[in-house]
Amino acid sequence: MILYVVRRLAAGLVLAVLVTVITYLLLSLSFDDVTRTLVGSDATPAQLAAQKAAMGLDRPLVAQYLDWLSHAVRGDFGASYFTSExxxxxxxxxxxxxxxIVVVALLLTCVFSIMLGVTAAARGGVVDRIAQGASMVGYLIPNLLIAIALVYVLAIKLHVFPATGYTPFAENPGRWAASIAIPVVALMMGGIASLTAQIRGAMIGELRKDYVRTxxxxxxxxxxxxxxxxxxxxxGPALxxxxxxxxQMLGGALIIEQVFALPGFGQYAFNASLQGDVPIIMGIGLFGVLLVVIVNLVVDLVNGWLNPKARMVS
Known part of the structure; x- marks a missing residue:
């Protein structure tokens, strides 16, 4: 098991390097535009060259990337070109x-999907049709439309939850829960649809096997x-x-945070992409890949714990 974890972490690090290499190559195409934005559209060629030299963008591309990577390994991802943060x-x-937002939505998605999928598979009939209908609704309606509808009904009309803004948990747990309630529900809908369908199908297959009859x-x-x-x-398949x-929820958070004015990872990434802020985009890309690698590793470990056969295959 330890060897498996080490192997997966090594593969994750290789993936992170590849993603950052590709990202840096793509960002290099916009270095001139970013420099012009910083110094102004009426800057002279000499001013542009001086600004690129100050940011280290006049060096060979390989040297630039290796310099960023060497600092990133030590936990230094640089500072924003525009805010110096x-x-x-x-x-x-x-x-x-x-x-x-994402973790709460994922946990609730898991709970509701298990309840719906298992109940639909075990009981069938009306319960099964209701579960399939709910899944279909989640598939067909985009998260953005769900978010807008929830804001209109729960925030504007009923004043149950705030329409925008975020309260940290340490500041006020109650307000924190209220501030993420609508975004969490909006992220959950599509997840519940796909996960419920997966659990229902897998459970139906298991309940028809010989060991269940025995x-x-x-x-x-x-x-x-x-x-x-x-x-x-x-x-296993559900995990x-x-x-x-x-x-998918990490990607959906980018849109949800824009709708609800949440000061999160997605909104930060969106604004940095519009500006072409290279250090921020590189840092976000690396953090995103590492998050995905860690989550996939945890899922594989849980799957191995639940199913020894999967552990033996790994």
Whole structure:
């Protein structure tokens, strides 16, 4: 198991390097535009050259990237071209806002999807049709439309939750929960749709297997068969979908944070992309890849714990 973890972490680091290399190559195409934005559109060629030299953008591209990588390994991601704010400080401060939304949405998605998927597979009939209908709605309606509808009903009409803004958990837990309630629900809808469908299909397949019939003939209660045996065996594919949902929710947070004016990772990335702020974009890309690698590793470890066969294959 330790060897497996080390191997996966090594592969994740290689992936992170590849992503940052490609990102830096693409960003290099806009170095001239960023420099002109900093010094002004009426700057002379000499002023542009001086600004590029001051930022180190006049050196060979390989040397620039290796210099950034050597600092990044030590935890120094540079500073914003436009605000001079250290990238690491800015990202870590905003990452907490995004993760508070995404992690809560992911946990609730997991809980509701298990409830709906297991119930639909075990009982069938009307319950199954309702679960499939709910999944279809989640598939068809984009998160943005759900967010706008929730703001109109719950914030503007009923005044149950605030329409915009964010309150840190340490400042006021109640207000924190209220400030992320609508964004969390908006992120959950699509996740519940896909994960419920996955769990339902996997559970139906497990409940039709011979070992389930054998357990029933031995008088083991249906609840125990469903929750302790069938659900455990069906968890592998569902966990894979859950890891993909985490990635999708991170992407969805970019839009959701714009709608709700949340000072999170997504909004920060969006603004940095518009400006072409290279240090911020590089830092965000690296943090994003590392988050995905860690989540996938955790999912694989949980899957191996639930299903020893998966651990043996790994």
């Amino acid at each position: 250290p990238v690491r400080t800015a990202i870590t401060a905003r990452l907490g806002v995004t993760l508070s 357990l029933r003939t031995r008088g083991i209660p249906t609840r125990s068969i469903v929750l302790r045996h069938a659900l455990r065996n069906a968890a 894979t979908v859950l890891s993909l949902e985490f990635i």
